[in-house]
Amino acid sequence: MRRFQRKLCGLLVGLLLLTMLSPLIHATPLSIPVVYYKLPNGLRVVVSEDHNAPVVTVAVYYNVGFRIEPKERTGFAHLFEHMMFQGSANVKKFEHAKYVEANGGSLNGHTDFDYTNYFETMPSDRVELGLWLEADRMRSLDVTPENLKNQQNVVSEEVRVNVLNQPYGLFEWIDLWGNANQNYYNSHNGYGDLKDIEAATIEDVRAFFKTYYAPNNAVLTVVGDVDAGDVKKMVEKYFSNIPQQPQPARPDIAEPPQTKEKRVTEPDKLATVPALAVGYHAPAQNSPDFAPVVLLNLILQGDDSSRFYQRLIKEKELSLDLQGAVNIYGNEFDYFGPMIMTTRTTYKPGHTGDEIVKEMDAVLADIMQNGVTEKELADAKVRYRSNYYNQLESTFGKAHLLSTLALFRDAPNQINNALAPFEAVTRDQIKAVARKYYVPENRTVIDRVPEQKGDK
């Protein structure tokens, strides 16, 4: 993974020099228009015209997520995301929401493994407002102790409502990553311990802002019913005078190879029905194994015809539901670091997690031995294409793909040929990656069982 980063940087310096001077317009098989360039302060800008509807999405993606948040400050990247709605030089606390909604838009922010994004989708004649709002908070975030305390409370309630007061408590992410990984950056709880969230100080917030929310650590993306030339002028006007900041060396996020299977049983105070999560370390995104592993995941758990679904739910009648993917809450492009390929299933009381794992292993053994059929592979490619198009349907969906491709690969135009590596996958590759990655020593299993009444 880290090698990918370095190689990519070397390769792209040349490209960037070109694109800084003259925006490149790419027309490739999918022919989504992409204008990509870089401001002198390092801000990468992507503009994609889409005149299907009078709508625009303005999005800023910062190259920092919870993965590299400071030690003893678990949940800080996400708490910080909330602070970005607390006011800046020309926008009072929470007024960002007022401006966007009063102009017919909707807004949100999201903190992920390797990025934090902020976006508004609005009537397209309001694009300049969106740019002005994003520039104001990138330039001049204003935080006060009162606002920080307020958002520490709000975020603590968010953790309670989504984790602590919920059955299962997102164990397929928080607990699975915690057990599967050894490196703090991959193993810590990105939603955060309430203690750490409470401990954050205003100095933490200011330091984090200065370093990571600089223009040279961000991508600005505009997708919709706009003129790319007009947008370019507006971007210049609002963003070009935000100073860049030196970027610290990135922490080492490499994950040492796992050598032994890990199995954990966790009691759940709130659940009434047991659940199981299984995670395998994934190949790096630039590895030739990556596309085959993505298609193998579709064949294993991509829909109701998939091997795990048919085995666990239909044939053996063990599971109630099943979800799983290489990146279970995102996609193949929107992260940049070690990943755990995950399966999550709720199963019937009276059975055990071991029974589920045994059946999954039988499915995998068959693929390792006999491979998948031509039809399964052909259909997986169709399924992949169909799912990919879903992401291109909305201005936000396109903005998300373009932004993450720009952020992690410096190549947003890949949106037009992202399907190619998947179309090229062969049956032999599928069999080979099944054998290489889907082995017990590469996995972690968490059996989440309802706590027996009277245990307390």
Place this chain on the structure above:
Amino acid sequence: MKRVEMKKLFRAIMPLIASLLIILPAAAQKMSPPGPGPARPVNLPKITEKKLANGLTVVMAPLPNVPKITALLTVRAGQATGREKHPGIAQIAAAVANEGTDTRTSKQLKEELRSIGGTLDLSTNQDATVMSASALSEFSPRMLELMSDVIQHPSFPDSELALSKSNTIEGIRAGRADPNFLANERFQKIIFGDHPYGFVVPDEKSINALTRDDLKQFAATYYAPNNSFLVVVGDFTPDKLFAEIQKAFNSWKSRELPSEPTVAAAPRAKRQIYFVNRPGSIQSTIYMGNVTIARKDKDYFAIRTADTIYGGSFYSRLTRNIREDKGYTYSPFSSSATMARSGYWVVGAAVRNEVTGPTLKEIFYEIDRMRSAPVTAEELDAAKAYSTGQFSVELASQAGLAGRINTVYLYDLPRDFISTFKPKIEALTTADIKMAATKYFDQSGFAVVIVGDYDKVKDQVATYGDVTLLDTEGNPITKTASK
């Protein structure tokens, strides 16, 4: 970033503004946001309505934003339909219908869907059974053929029925661990009572009693073209698509439909707390509200806009108060749901145990404020812009447009609903909003449902009404026994 550095930075960027700062009072230093650019052309969907000889209404709207197609086939049989004899039959029929037809096994169906990049699911809501399907547009004839097969010839195999029964029972059991499921279930049951909308999920005994013959009979009765309509949105040309629809659905036979008994829904008159005890909860999950109006009612636009201002948008009064000012909660909300026969207004929040009482106080305070004084012109303008802006975003996606067209037919709205939405929203006055709040947000009749740890918060809630204490199944429990 330290304060000093921040100022330094600010000056470096904007020397002019920085020097102004020294002289001018704080309020004047703010720069104003840029105004709108030239208005962009509005892109209303081109909707074509046709009817097949068998009575099936077909509505098509091209939206070629991606090479896909989305279809909703709606059958007027809601989740309570048939409950007099077989509670839950509509839901189980929907769950099992796509698990096998006279000529396809469940697995064959799923594999055919996979090969067209497709999905096909059936679900039920208060008014209908809805089959939603999607596929790559190059495979539209195959998608339509699968839809037609599932709606005309579901075979309800015994093995699939047995599996669905057991999975539904376990699924409901799992749901009862989730405070939102519990709060919503209890709220719907209490406000709607015996009205069909008060039916949420069946009990175990009713599920187990269902037979294959019951389901076949149900489908033969309700899954009829003259009881249904088909909405298709996506990348297609209407003439060609209509020919494909005719080919797929012409064989579907119309039949005489039973009439459903009508039960009136009326708002409750007395405020009462229904406390669902969930020991160990660290939050109270609050849902409160009352019965309101059907979608067709003339007050629809007023009530939805009053809701936007109260709690239905992010910059709403409720969010500003209990989230951004008080920090009691992450996700306060209010929602106006209006359907074919009735509707409801609901306010909710999940809050830490210690602030359960203070949250109730603020929710009621904000309700009173909506009813006692008109909203400001600024608030109303913002709500109008928000509603119409979100409407155009909705129409830009295949699923969004299909869903919106669907409501026009399901709720029997004027066919120009989509094109007249904006002028109708824009015609609202602050008096209309006050009227809607006064009439429909009257808390004196509210059902207040709280899911939480009763022993931890009982002292905070007692002042807001008589408390009926329930277990997670909805059975009354005596308060002294709750320990």
